Amino acid sequence: MITIKKIASSAAFICASGLFCIHSAWAAIPIQQWTQPSGARVFLVESPAIPMLDVQIDFDAGGRRDPPAQAGLASLTASMSNKGVAARGGEPALDQNAWSEAWVDLGASFGAGAGDDRMSFSLRTLTYPDLMDKAARLAARQLGEPAFAADLWQRERQRIAAALKEADTKPATIAGRAFQHAVYGDHPYGYELTQASLDRVQTSDMQAYFSRMVQPCRATVSLVGAVNRTQADALVRTLLSRIPATEGCTPLPPVGEVAPLAAPNDIRIPFASAQAQVFIGQPGFKRDDPDFFALTVGNYILGGGGFVSRLTEEVREKRGLSYSVYSYFAPGQHAGAFTIGLQTRPDQAAQAVQVSREVLAKFVADGPTPAELKAAKDNLIGGFALRIDSNRKLLDNVANIAWNRLPLDYLDTWTQRVNAITVADVKAAFARKLQPEKMVTVVVGGGAP
Numbered sequence: 001m002i003t004i005k006k007i008a009s010s011a012a013f014i015c016a017s018g019l020f021c022i023h024s025a026w027a028a029i030p031i032q033q034w035t036q037p038s039g040a041r042v043f044l045v046e047s048p049a050i051p052m053l054d055v056q057i058d059f060d061a062g063g064r065r066d067p068p069a070q071a072g073l074a075s076l077t078a079s080m081s082n083k084g085v086a087a088r089g090g091e092p093a094l095d096q097n098a099w100s101e102a103w104v105d106l107g108a109s110f111g112a113g114a115g116d117d118r119m120s121f122s123l124r125t126l127t128y129p130d131l132m133d134k135a136a137r138l139a140a141r142q143l144g145e146p147a148f149a150a151d152l153w154q155r156e157r158q159r160i161a162a163a164l165k166e167a168d169t170k171p172a173t174i175a176g177r178a179f180q181h182a183v184y185g186d187h188p189y190g191y192e193l194t195q196a197s198l199d200r201v202q203t204s205d206m207q208a209y210f211s212r213m214v215q216p217c218r219a220t221v222s223l224v225g226a227v228n229r230t231q232a233d234a235l236v237r238t239l240l241s242r243i244p245a246t247e248g249c250t251p252l253p254p255v256g257e258v259a260p261l262a263a264p265n266d267i268r269i270p271f272a273s274a275q276a277q278v279f280i281g282q283p284g285f286k287r288d289d290p291d292f293f294a295l296t297v298g299n300y301i302l303g304g305g306g307f308v309s310r311l312t313e314e315v316r317e318k319r320g321l322s323y324s325v326y327s328y329f330a331p332g333q334h335a336g337a338f339t340i341g342l343q344t345r346p347d348q349a350a351q352a353v354q355v356s357r358e359v360l361a362k363f364v365a366d367g368p369t370p371a372e373l374k375a376a377k378d379n380l381i382g383g384f385a386l387r388i389d390s391n392r393k394l395l396d397n398v399a400n401i402a403w404n405r406l407p408l409d410y411l412d413t414w415t416q417r418v419n420a421i422t423v424a425d426v427k428a429a430f431a432r433k434l435q436p437e438k439m440v441t442v443v444v445g446g447g448a449p
């Protein structure tokens with residue numbers, strides 16, 4: 001007998017295999033956009049090949065909105081919102097187990113999480129009318145009636161506390177915490193969940209935070225799948241229908257920007273480990289920065305291109321100081337960090353830091369060679385199709401466009417924008433954004449500088 005679970009598994013396999021989900025890198029990807037009367041902004045890409053729909057609902061409720069004394073509140077709230085619903089309107093409460101079983105019975109899934117900038121809810125369902133409607137109504141209960149059960153929170157708090165304690169035994173955790181604090185200072189991007197902040201979070205805090213932040217007027221909804229605009233509009237209305245009504249939509253207060261570094265900061269933390277963890281970096285740039293493409297191409301050459309990057313050539317191949325070394329930018333609503341990261345033997349940490357700094361300084365001063373630039377652009381453009389070869393990946397891109405208010409033709413022009421980057425563009429962009437002489441350096445497990 002064919003069951004819902006078998007249908008869902010078959011559809012997921014087809015999509016994952018790429019047989020029906022690949023979109024040509026050169027074909028237009030039409031994104032429809034409209035705003036509902038509630039204020040919710042909706043973005044849709046119709047993908048009718050298989051009867052499946054992926055949805056992402058984003059709210060400005062990420063870690064940058066955490067109170068300083070309750071770092072981690074956004075992520076804790078998102079996680080707990082996914083563990084059962086309260087009784088309302090004649091419908092019974094569902095605990096965590098019953099809630100999970102309800103989704104399994106539909107062959108669908110709904111989850112929640114929070115990053116630095118946003119709290120996100122993700123729905124995946126088959127689009128057979130009866131199933132999709134049931135999935136949307138079930139998801140609406142989570143958005144409107146999360147239980148935040150006190151007894152469950154006590155167990156979750158203990159589990160999280162144990163995980164934090166274990167993480168504190170790892171050099172990467174210690175280095176990451178020191179790096180975040182040094183780069184971001186008092187900005188919320190530098191907040192991190194600790195035992196102290198965990199102890200300050202109660203279910204009442206999560207309920208209040210959720211009610212304040214999760215409002216239809218604050219929702220950005222992205223959909224990719226086998227639905228048309230009329231169906232998508234109705235589904236979004238259903239998803240947001242059980243959120244308690246409020247009068248108006250009070251603007252959230254602005255969050256301050258990340259302050260630039262005034263001076264270099266070398267942090268060396270003794271730690272008994274076989275490998276030293278190294279981070280070098282500074283505040284980078286915001287996602288809407290016009291240098292985004294030049295920095296993306298340049299970073300591929302510097303340390304984002306794996307075994308073909310300059311950092312790998314100098315640190316790993318020529319000197320054998322590390323198996324892996326990388327660099328990346330993390331732009332968001334504010335200036336996310338630029339980071340160089342590697343692990344090395346403690347007795348080689350000082351040399352690895354010196355070589356990495358020299359490679360970075362030379363790259364900022366001179367930029368890439370024409371050959372490096374061509375290879376980077378060829379690789380990025382050639383790999384573009386892999387960024388959108390499934391509905392889930394395409395949804396990630398659509399949600400990125402929606403959240404960051406990028407042009408609707410962003411994906412259609414991506415390869416053109418990359419191809420237009422010149423050596424001078426990369427050199428100028430890196431010179432504007434990075435100051436190698438003022439960076440934070442964190443070494444956990446290494447010797448004295």
